[in-house]
Amino acid sequence: MRPQIIDETPIYIGKPKVPARPLLVDVAGHTLTLFSPFEDVVNIELFDASEDAVYTGWLAPGQTTLTFPNTLSGEYTIRLNVGSIYYIGVIELE
Numbered sequence: 001m002r003p004q005i006i007d008e009t010p011i012y013i014g015k016p017k018v019p020a021r022p023l024l025v026d027v028a029g030h031t032l033t034l035f036s037p038f039e040d041v042v043n044i045e046l047f048d049a050s051e052d053a054v055y056t057g058w059l060a061p062g063q064t065t066l067t068f069p070n071t072l073s074g075e076y077t078i079r080l081n082v083g084s085i086y087y088i089g090v091i092e093l094e
Helices: none
Strands: 025-028 031-034 042-047 053-059 065-067 074-082 085-093
Touching: 025 085, 053 065
Parallel strands: none
Antiparallel strands: 025 031, 031 065, 042 053, 042 074, 074 085
């Protein structure tokens, strides 16, 4: 019988360790639209140039649109939080 190497490293079945796909959104006027719904709550924050939070909202599981208040205009940093993943970008509201 030939000697064999036995690998006793445990096999962990879990989530793959790859970066999350970029999130695609559309902003028309004051309405934010996600191109695909999430199964979790999506927390949304807008920050002004001074990095002050000027808006906080959320999308329910499966919801894909959110309308920002008409009083907001200009360029904002947007942060969406889905579970442990943060998506950060810049949007302009007219």
